[in-house]
Amino acid sequence: MSSGSSLSSADELLKYRLNARYGATPVLREVEGRLAAGEIAALVGLSGSGKSTLALALQRLLHYRGGRVDGSIVLEGTELMGLSESAMRSIRGRRIGYVPQSPGTALNPKLRVRTLIDETWSAHARGRMDDAARQTLLERVQLPGTGAFLDQRAGELSTGQGQRLLIALAILHGPALLIADEPTSALDAITQAAVLRLFAELNRELGTAILFISHDLLSVASIAHRVDILHEGSVVESGPPGRIFGEPVHPFTRDLVDAMPKRP
Amino acid sequence: MIWRRMALIFLVLVGLSAVLAPKVAPYSYSEQFRDSPNAPPGGKFLLGTDDMGRDRFSRLLYATAVSVTLAPAAAALSVLLALVVCAFHGRVLSGLTTIGMSIPWMFLFIILRAELPLNTAPEVSVVLTFALMGVAGWAGPARVLSGSIREMMEAGWMLHARSAGIARWRIAAVYAWPHLRSVAAAQFRALAPAYVLAEASLGLLGLGVAEPVPSWGNLLRDLQHPDMVRENPALLAPLVLLMLCLLALEAFSVRESVQ
Numbered sequence: 001m002s003s004g005s006s007l008s009s010a011d012e013l014l015k016y017r018l019n020a021r022y023g024a025t026p027v028l029r030e031v032e033g034r035l036a037a038g039e040i041a042a043l044v045g046l047s048g049s050g051k052s053t054l055a056l057a058l059q060r061l062l063h064y065r066g067g068r069v070d071g072s073i074v075l076e077g078t079e080l081m082g083l084s085e086s087a088m089r090s091i092r093g094r095r096i097g098y099v100p101q102s103p104g105t106a107l108n109p110k111l112r113v114r115t116l117i118d119e120t121w122s123a124h125a126r127g128r129m130d131d132a133a134r135q136t137l138l139e140r141v142q143l144p145g146t147g148a149f150l151d152q153r154a155g156e157l158s159t160g161q162g163q164r165l166l167i168a169l170a171i172l173h174g175p176a177l178l179i180a181d182e183p184t185s186a187l188d189a190i191t192q193a194a195v196l197r198l199f200a201e202l203n204r205e206l207g208t209a210i211l212f213i214s215h216d217l218l219s220v221a222s223i224a225h226r227v228d229i230l231h232e233g234s235v236v237e238s239g240p241p242g243r244i245f246g247e248p249v250h251p252f253t254r255d256l257v258d259a260m261p262k263r264p
Numbered sequence: 265m266i267w268r269r270m271a272l273i274f275l276v277l278v279g280l281s282a283v284l285a286p287k288v289a290p291y292s293y294s295e296q297f298r299d300s301p302n303a304p305p306g307g308k309f310l311l312g313t314d315d316m317g318r319d320r321f322s323r324l325l326y327a328t329a330v331s332v333t334l335a336p337a338a339a340a341l342s343v344l345l346a347l348v349v350c351a352f353h354g355r356v357l358s359g360l361t362t363i364g365m366s367i368p369w370m371f372l373f374i375i376l377r378a379e380l381p382l383n384t385a386p387e388v389s390v391v392l393t394f395a396l397m398g399v400a401g402w403a404g405p406a407r408v409l410s411g412s413i414r415e416m417m418e419a420g421w422m423l424h425a426r427s428a429g430i431a432r433w434r435i436a437a438v439y440a441w442p443h444l445r446s447v448a449a450a451q452f453r454a455l456a457p458a459y460v461l462a463e464a465s466l467g468l469l470g471l472g473v474a475e476p477v478p479s480w481g482n483l484l485r486d487l488q489h490p491d492m493v494r495e496n497p498a499l500l501a502p503l504v505l506l507m508l509c510l511l512a513l514e515a516f517s518v519r520e521s522v523q
Contacts, residue, residue, distance in 0.1 A: 059427055064417075093429030100427075105420030110442040119438055123430045169428060 013037045013176055013209050018071035020050070020057050027053045027067070029233045037176065040203050040210045042220035042241075044256070045230030051213045052101070054230070055181040058211075059096055060088050076176060094124040097170030097208070099180040103162025109155030113165060116154060120169045141168040141198060160191040164198070171202060178202070178210045184219060196223055218260050221245065229253045271512035278509060282329035289322035294476040304496060311498040314486070318476075324502055327478035331460050332509070334394040339455035341398030343448050346405035350413055351436070357410055364403030373400060377471045389474040393466065397459050405451035412447045416440055457513040464506060480506050 014035040020028040027050045035041050045051050056062040057069045060080060073080040075095060080088065092098070100106040107116065117137065121129040135145030141164040143149065157165065163183060170178055180199065184192040200223045202208055214220045220227065221241040229237040229250065237250040248254045281288055290310070297303075297317040305312045311320035349357060373396060380389065416422055425435045460480070466472035467481010468488075475482060483502040486492060493499045 056423075061423060061427060064423055064426060089426075089429045089431070091429070092427050096427075098424070098427040100420065100424055102420065106424040108421040108425070108439050108442075111439065115438065119425075119430055119434060120428045123428055123434070166424075 011037045013039070014058075014073070014075050014211075016058060016071065016073045018054070018057055018069055018073070020053050020062060020067055020069045022065075022067045027233055028057065030071075031230070031233065031235055033228060033235060035177065035209050035211060038203065038207045038209055039226065040200075040212060040224050042212045042214060042224035042227045043230055043235075044214055044217050044220060044227055047215060049230045050233045051215070051230060052181050055098070055100075055179050055211075055213055058179060059092055059098060061092075090124070093120065093175070094173045095175050095177065097173070097175035097178045099163075099166050099170045099178065099183045101182040102186050103154075103157065103159055103166050104186070106166060107154035107157070107162055109153065111154055112150065113152055113154065113157070114150040116165070116169060117150075117172070120172050124173050137168050137172060140171070140202075141165070142194075143168065159186050160188075160195075163187060163191075163195055167195070167198065167202075171206065171208065174206065174208075176209060178208050179213070180210060181213045182215065183212075185215070192219065199223055217244075217256050229256065267515050271515040274508065274512045275516065278328060278505075278512075279332055281325060282332045285325040285329040289319075289325045291319040291322040293323045293326040293478050294318065295322075302496075305498045311501055312496055320483075320498065320501070323478040323483060324505065327480050327483050327502065328505065328509075330390060330473060330477065330479045331463060331506075334390065335459040335463065336452075336456045338394040338398035338401070338459045339452050341395065342401035342455055343405050343452050345399065345402035346409050346451070347444075347448065349402060349406045350409045357406065361403050361407045361410065365407065367400075369400040373397075373466070374469070374471055377466070384474070386474045386477040390477050390479070393463060393472050394459070397462055401455060401459070405448070405455070408451060409444065409447055412444060413440070416443055453513070453516070457510050460506070460510065460513075 012034060014033075016034070017030060017032045018028050019026065019030060031050070031054060033041070033043070043051060043054065053062065053067060056065060057067070058073055060069070060073075060083070062069050069081075071081065075091070080091070083091070111119075114134070117134055118129055134150065138145040138149070143161060143164050154162065154165070163186065167183070170180075178199075183199075184195050187195060196219060199210060199212065203210055203223075210223075212220050212224060217227070221244075224241055227239065227241050227244045228235045229244070229252065231250070231252040237244065237248070237253045244253060245257060248257045295318060297309075297313060297319070299317070300309070300313055301315050301317040303309050303313040303317075309319050309321065311324065313319055314323070349360070376396065377393070380392070384392075421439065422435070425439050430439075463472050463479060464481045464484055467479050468484055470482075470485065472481035473479035480502050484506070486499050487503065
């Protein structure tokens with residue numbers, strides 16, 4: 001897979017350059033990035049470096065968290081910054097899928113799995129989703145497609161199940177881009193590995209490009225084609241995982257690589 | 265648990281007798297027996313008659329029907345209005361609610377009620393009395409509901425629903441309503457007994473439901489004459505029924521909110 005710098009504009013999916021702030025406090029400073037169709041790019045930074053802010057800003061959702069964004073977001077040749085809220089709504093969930101960090105807070109605990117799937121479906125499609133399509137979707141993320149599971153309330157799911165459901169909802173409309181914000185940080189090591197494999201599979205089989213946001217360099221290295229290092233609101237280094245691990249250039253990247261756990 | 269069940273049974277009984285008042289009551293609420301005014305309780309008139317010779321028991325049944333159906337209806341109206349107002353949430357609402365809560369509604373109400381033409385049909389006055397209470401009472405529930413809505417706006421699931429491109433009204437109806445429902449129900453349960461009491465207070469001032477339609481309020485006016493009460497303790501029946509109903513409603517709603 002090609003790295004960011006050698007892209008032709010034909011297969012370019014996303015290109016952005018953003019500033020973001022909460023009140024007078026700047027959080028992102030001229031953060032630039034691009035993503036090719038079908039590419040997995042990891043954005044790695046410490047907590048507080050502006051990772052989640054970027055995830056929301058790219059969907060034009062940051063104002064719901066009291067933030068302000070300026071700059072440019074071009075998705076599939078369309079500049080998103082000038083779009084109305086209703087035009088953005090037709091892009092969210094349809095062209096951009098979002099997998100947030102914690103299923104415990106991101107899934108409405110009172111709603112049944114069936115309702116969540118059906119509502120996500122009707123956001124961008126007419127008619128009702130049929131049982132077979134629901135089952136295919138759930139099996140896609142290794143969840144049971146049974147009636148009993150569909151009738152469970154989101155509040156009753158385990159964290160692993162919830163995270164898989166969030167992924168299912170995000171890929172329901174076959175988006176070109178998946179933004180995953182720390183999607184494995186709430187999971188145990190084994191479930192974490194399984195979810196990472198799932199993302200790699202979705203990328204391979206559906207061709208979905210993934211912007212994978214994480215604080216954990218090691219976990220993203222296994223699936224990312226390219227790693228961007230975010231430090232204090234700016235991207236300080238960018239390259240394929242092998243290069244980042246082997247020859248980190250920026251002092252912060254070097255600290256990150258040095259801090260990784262070594263095999264005992 | 266036992267108290268709650270007893271309260272429920274009592275409320276159902278009162279509700280039933282209210283609904284069935286036209287069938288159960290021995291006489292119409294306005295029928296006058298001119299030859300027996302102020303009759304003592306007895307065989308023909310279970311609670312006696314009032315000074316116009318009307319059967320007190322029948323009037324109490326009809327009054328109960330008025331209070332137990334219209335007070336909850338007014339409470340439902342208040343909560344509904346609060347929800348409508350909250351749908352347009354924001355700074356405007358918070359200011360509006362503060363103003364709404366600081367208006368001395370009771371006095372405004374007395375003035376409004378006094379402005380009604382004297383020939384207003386009694387049935388209209390009944391509905392109007394409760395409708396005005398319902399309209400005036402929106403601010404309290406709006407404040408509580410808008411607090412819950414503000415909390416929901418910050419919720420992760422709200423942001424997630426938005427990220428899925430779900431339409432605003434679907435988010436409100438499908439995602440938010442299950443959370444708001446219990447808050448709205450609690451407001452309703454708190455307001456219903458308050459409106460029963462409010463009507464009774466207005467009735468005492470002669471500004472509630474107009475004669476000859478009976479209500480707990482205008483029946484309680486007789487208590488202004490202690491000597492009459494000493495003579496005929498059955499006059500206390502509306503007061504006792506009012507207290508029992510309020511007690512039952514409170515017992516019922518306290519348990520609910522603990523859950």
